[in-house]
Amino acid sequence: MSKGVRSRRTVRNAETMAYVVVTLAAAAAVTILAGCQKVEPLAVAGKAASSASVTTSSSSASSQPTSEASTSSPPPPTSTRPPTQPSTRPPAPPVKAKRIFWQNLKPGMCVRNPSNASVLYITVVDCSATHDAEVTLRALLTGTRKWPGDDAVDAAAEARCNAAFASYVGVPFEQSRLETDFYTTDRTGWSAGDRRLICLVYDPDNTSLTRSLRGSHL
Known part of the structure; x- marks a missing residue:
């Protein structure tokens, strides 16, 4: 009987806050002036109120982004490449x-x-x-x-x-x-x-x- 094989080889980021402070004394002074005079105090009061209103509105505007700013960003890029189609190449044949x-x-x-x-x-x-x-x-x-x-x-x-x-x-x-x-x-x-x-x-x-x-x- 012969042998089979006989071989040699083997977060947190920092935050900012804005405060608008209107004192009670100023509010009381405006009220007294409005009671003592007829027109001018009203104009002053209105101006003060308008100024306060503008200031507050400005503060609000500065603390919040406007719609124009939010819409000024460019839209995300859109790919024009067609979607990848699955390969139709047949699998490699098994080794015979x-x-x-x-x-x-x-x-x-x-x-x-x-x-x-x-x-x-x-x-x-x-x-x-x-x-x-x-x-x-x-x-x-x-x-x-x-x-x-x-x-x-x-x-x-x-x-x-x-x-x-x-x-x-x-x-x-x-x-x-x-x-x-x-x-x-x-x-x-x-x-x-x-x-x-x-x-x-x-x-x-x-x-x-x-x-x-x-x-x-x-």
């Missing part, structure tokens, strides 16, 4: 994903890393959707029937993946900022004759990719 047995992966497939190394099926998505790596090579390792050990298998896999890197990405592995990874079988699968190798490329600076790295020259 499929699960493929890891040994059946092919170059050009974009994959999402499995949650653990025992998963036998890998999620494949369109390369324009969020993914973690891209398949660059599907090959077979060579060797004896006896398990050579993890280090030997990893070294052989790395050499094959790095050799295939340039033809897929467009630049030699040593000159690229991208990295390689791979899926291989385990001891049990190797003893049963399984030598499958799946090479991957990924961007260490970008956890999630949304494009193909084929011919990217990165």
